Amino acid sequence: MRKTLLESLTHGSLTEPAPLPDDSALAELAAKVDRAAKARLGRSLAIREVDAGSCNGCELEIHALSNAFYDVERFGLRFVASPRHADVLLVTGPVTKNMRQALERTYNATPDPKWVVAVGGCAIDGGIFRGSYACVGGVSETIPVDLHIKGCPPSPTDLLKGLLALLEHVSGKR
């Protein structure tokens, strides 16, 4: 019974409807991220996400990277629980003053070589929250940033494109 149920679930939702046209482009994009990560790091890419005061919109889209449509783990992109295991810090939010120290500590806890990607309009320059007494405004004012990914929030595809750009263009730190 259980087995049939699981099977029907799989059939019901994974093969129907036919993949959308942009999905193949997506798979290609993600595969490129995988190859670039291996070429640069000799292994997959471990990402530690840090919410530095975001509205949580960016997190929702970062989460979406792990759903069955994007399933980035297939391509060697892994979200890890500790900065000690990370190659990349994905930072969101206008860096609230209440989070600045935690962000610095997370950065310092991440071993070299490491990259920092600022995700979303807020993380670039504070975005709509710029000028507030409670925000530092922009991740680069607290820790060095290697890449900005625009959007409010950036879509999962934007995020993948950004990570690929990071891997292809930043000069090797190792």
Add this chain to the structure above:
Amino acid sequence: MGILDSIPHVQAVPSHRPWPRAVVTEAGWQAAIDRLVEGGLTLLGFWGEPAAVHMAMLDGGSAEIAVVTYECTSGTFPSVASRHPPALRLERTIHDLFGLVPTAADDLRPDLRPWLDHDAWGQSYPLAGRNASRDVRPYQFLPAEGEALHQVAVGPVHAGIIEPGHFRFTANGEHVVRLEQWLGYTHKGIEQLMQGADLATAAKLANRTSGDSAVAYAFAFARAAEAALDIQVPRRANYLRALMAELERLANHFGDIGAICNDASFALMHAQTGILRERCLRTADTAFGHRLMMDVIVPGGVAREVSPDGITALRTLLADIGEVFPRLIELYDNTASLQDRTVTTGIVKADYARQFGAGGYVGRASGRDFDARRTLAYAPYDHLSFEVPVLDTGDVNARVWIRIREVEQSVALIAQILDLMEPGEIRIAPPAGRGGCEGLALTEAFRGDVLVWLRLDGELRVERCHLRDASWFQWPLLETAIEGNIIADFPLCNKSFNCSYSGVDL
């Protein structure tokens, strides 16, 4: 009998809509607190201004609301929290932002520990409009003493992709004796950024108060502005707003049902609901041009029409959900290892849910029959038919079931709206020059009611705006729900609440 009939007040404020606001003296303020303590009224909101504090209260029976205002001529106000605990964090926030001091008899001494202020802003009382220095002392967690007890500190940076906050567990072996939360890490100063902003900018800020409730916040903000200006938006705009609100509710409930199961190590459910959530977001993108539907609802209506493809996409989405979701419900219901974790775990007592006026699935899983869409019947829900599911076991399982039933209701609501919606205008321009007015609105977000109160000046700029997330009255209940459970069940309890951090830190 109106709420204000039993509360002595000095004068009513005529420009406050749609519910009354009145200025009270200390006697009136204490009478209002009495009504809250007795349980006759529910605290809906409690916020400050440089020289005044306001409380919004609900009479659940008559669905009436009133706001009382106490003018703090000497920089103090009678403490609400020392008599009515649900006001505590709001009261500490008022003190942090405005420097107003709650007073009470010595044996009820108000809790003045900072809440949002982590001593990092470089200034004290940022919304007070005057410079004053504050006594800075290291933050004190509440004590829990005993030989076998130990503490576990978690956060602000957590192991998953979640918002930052600090949790201090005191445990006896595996069992949690006390949990104390300390939030404020995502405090962005939204209410100050709103001051002086035009309606469009302020609406954008409201949209970004809590990303998962972008639609609900934009909806509440727009309705508060429209109440203040005394305008009615076109019928079609109301339908489009509700379409977005229900789509947002679906996306979040799918995400949460899966995430709760995932925290009980049942990843299959997470994968399946993740697909449904993504389909909702893609439908939103097709229909409204943004996956989270930000900046579509604006004061006066909606900023853009739903695309023709969008209507088709919405109908396809409903069909997909209709096909897959019943099987997922069956799977949830028949998986003993999952039920083993969710049944009787993290119980919120019905008394607490009532006292705190807990909204959303937290309240409704513990017997509190309140849903702003029905109790306050705002457009277009006033002529849509739907049910509000209520359970009374108050555990993780009940919160999952409320969400499951709400998914079914949202699907039916979207279908109804698609059938009822007729062509027409979608936006009217806010009238110029009708300033100096105040509005209050409540909108049902996926996790409970969002309250927005605002005052506009003569040029339709925001003079003061307060946004209150449902989480204010849910977070403290999470502290009670975890007591006696094991630490390992915390993620499960926490996920079943899914309280907002950004929405309460502001």
